[in-house]
Structure formats: C-alpha cells, structure tokens
Amino acid sequence: MFSRNAKDEIAAVREQRPCCAATFVGVLVRLGSRDRGSSTVALPTAHAATARAFVAAAHARNVVAHASHSHGGTGSRWVVHVGPSPGATTAPAQPQVAPRRTCCRRAFLRAAFLICGSVSDPGHGYHLEFLCRDDDTARALSDAIARLGGDVGLTRRRGRALAYVKDAQTVALLLGNMGATRALLRLEEQRALRQTKNSIRRTVNSEAANAARAAVSAARQRDAARRVLASANGRALSSAVREAARLRIAHPSRTLAELARAARPPITKAAMANRMRLLERLAKR
Numbered sequence: 001m002f003s004r005n006a007k008d009e010i011a012a013v014r015e016q017r018p019c020c021a022a023t024f025v026g027v028l029v030r031l032g033s034r035d036r037g038s039s040t041v042a043l044p045t046a047h048a049a050t051a052r053a054f055v056a057a058a059h060a061r062n063v064v065a066h067a068s069h070s071h072g073g074t075g076s077r078w079v080v081h082v083g084p085s086p087g088a089t090t091a092p093a094q095p096q097v098a099p100r101r102t103c104c105r106r107a108f109l110r111a112a113f114l115i116c117g118s119v120s121d122p123g124h125g126y127h128l129e130f131l132c133r134d135d136d137t138a139r140a141l142s143d144a145i146a147r148l149g150g151d152v153g154l155t156r157r158r159g160r161a162l163a164y165v166k167d168a169q170t171v172a173l174l175l176g177n178m179g180a181t182r183a184l185l186r187l188e189e190q191r192a193l194r195q196t197k198n199s200i201r202r203t204v205n206s207e208a209a210n211a212a213r214a215a216v217s218a219a220r221q222r223d224a225a226r227r228v229l230a231s232a233n234g235r236a237l238s239s240a241v242r243e244a245a246r247l248r249i250a251h252p253s254r255t256l257a258e259l260a261r262a263a264r265p266p267i268t269k270a271a272m273a274n275r276m277r278l279l280e281r282l283a284k285r
Contacts, residue, residue, distance in 0.1 A: 011049035027111035098144035122190035129164035224283035244275035
C-alpha cells in the first residue's frame with residue numbers, strides 16, 4: 001500500500017519543462033513493448049494514475065497517446081499506447097543514458113519508478129528498487145541515483161537486472177527528488193520513531209549493565225570488608241578505612257557516591273573508591 005500511494009503521488013507530478021516531458025515519455029518508449037513492424041509502444045499497468053501521467057506527458061510533447069482499460073482475472077488493467085508524433089514515422093526517442101540535467105534526471109527516475117519501481121513500507125525497513133528489463137536501464141538508473149548523491153547497488157533477480165537502495169537516507173533522497181512528499185514525510189516519521197526507540201533501548205541497556213556491574217562490585221567489596229574486619233589485619237586498619245568497611249557492610253546496595261556522603265566527615269567518591277580497593281587488596285592477602 002505504501003508503494004502504491006507513493007506511485008499515485010509521483011504520478012500526480014506534471015512535467016513543467018519540455019525536456020522533462022520528453023525524458024518522461026522516452027522512458028515509457030524504452031521500457032514498453034513494441035509490436036513487430038509497428039512504431040506504437042504499449043505499456044501495461046495496474047495504476048490508473050500512472051496511465052494518466054504518461055498520456056499527459058505525451059500530449060505535452062505533441063505525441064499521440066491514449067490509454068485503454070479492461071478488467072481481467074487479476075483485476076483492473078490499463079495499457080498506455082504511445083505512437084509517433086503527427087507527421088513522424090517513428091516513436092519518440094528513448095534515453096540511452098541518465099540525463100545530464102537535474103530536472104530531467106528527476107523525470108527519468110519518476111517514469112522508471114512508475115513502470116518498474118517499488119518501495120517498502122518504512123515501518124518494515126528501508127528498501128527501494130527498480131526491476132529493469134535490461135542491464136543498460138539498470139546502469140542508467142544507477143548513474144542517475146549516484147549523480148543525485150545516493151548509494152545504489154546492482155544485482156540480478158530471476159535473470160533481470162535490479163537497481164536498489166537500502167539505506168533510509170538514499171530512499172528519502174529519491175522520494176524527495178521524485179516528488180513523493182507525503183511518502184517522504186511518512187518515512188521521516190518512522191525514521192525518527194525508530195531512532196527514538198533505539199536511543200531509549202540503548203539507554204536502558206546501558207543503565208541495566210551499569211547497575212549489574214555496580215551490584216557485583218558492591219557484593220565483592222562487602223565480602224572483602226567482612227573478611228578484613230574478621231582477620232588480624234582489621235585491628236591495624238585506620239579509622240577511615242574501618243569506617244568505609246562498616247558502611248559497605250551496612251549498606252550493600254548504595255553507590256560509592258552515597259557511601260562517600262554518609263562518611264563522617266563526608267568525602268569524595270574517588271576517596272571512597274580508594275578505600276574499597278585497599279580493603280580488596282587486604283582481603284586477598
């Protein structure tokens with residue numbers, strides 16, 4: 001549903017410049033199917049908005065185009081038919097490489113996404129891909145994405161070339177450049193929510209680990225204090241160290257800072273830590 005909504009939003013974008021409209025229609029010519037011996041190109045699609053977008057772009061370039069609609073066993077189906085311009089004998093030119101202009105590059109990506117692209121729901125992960133009919137198209141898409149500053153990968157799926165991006169930053173970059181504003185806002189919302197959850201989880205895990213380490217240290221210090229006070233070494237302890245030992249035995253769950261404040265007179269946390277280390281060394285003897 002997220003991918004379909006993104007396509008509907010992208011299809012509503014109208015090419016404002018003639019060069020962009022020509023690029024948009026050229027992608028259809030490149031990726032559509034051509035009848036043998038005919039100059040007409042057909043593109044099947046399940047999205048009415050996609051059909052309208054290509055017909056509007058073709059008409060903006062004075063190219064003959066219309067869409068036919070039918071119902072089949074798999075649901076509603078549209079086929080966009082694009083023929084040569086009036087007085088011409090060939091269909092519009094198809095782009096062989098990624099366009100150099102940024103505006104045309106965006107139109108190139110928009111058209112390709114409507115034909116062979118998809119994007120995952122950001123609540124499940126970050127993934128946007130173009131399943132291309134040939135390697136040249138995949139390489140052109142990869143070049144277009146790279147020129148916009150995104151990280152893109154190329155692979156194969158069921159014998160077909162696949163250009164894909166898997167990081168949130170590049171997916172957001174492409175959605176923004178293709179004009180899918182609502183989809184971009186949804187992705188950023190999910191991204192912020194996920195980052196907040198991860199931050200909370202890291203904080204909780206860190207605090208739990210610190211508490212566990214403090215509990216182990218306190219138990220070790222209490223055991224050392226008991227052994228030292230019960231031994232002959234206990235009689236030779238200074239009053240300050242003896243006080244630290246008794247405080248640890250009396251308050252096994254308190255932190256070093258709390259024990260330092262309970263001392264008379266109060267001392268620093270570092271001083272209390274030094275006294276505890278002394279008790280542990282004496283206990284080992």
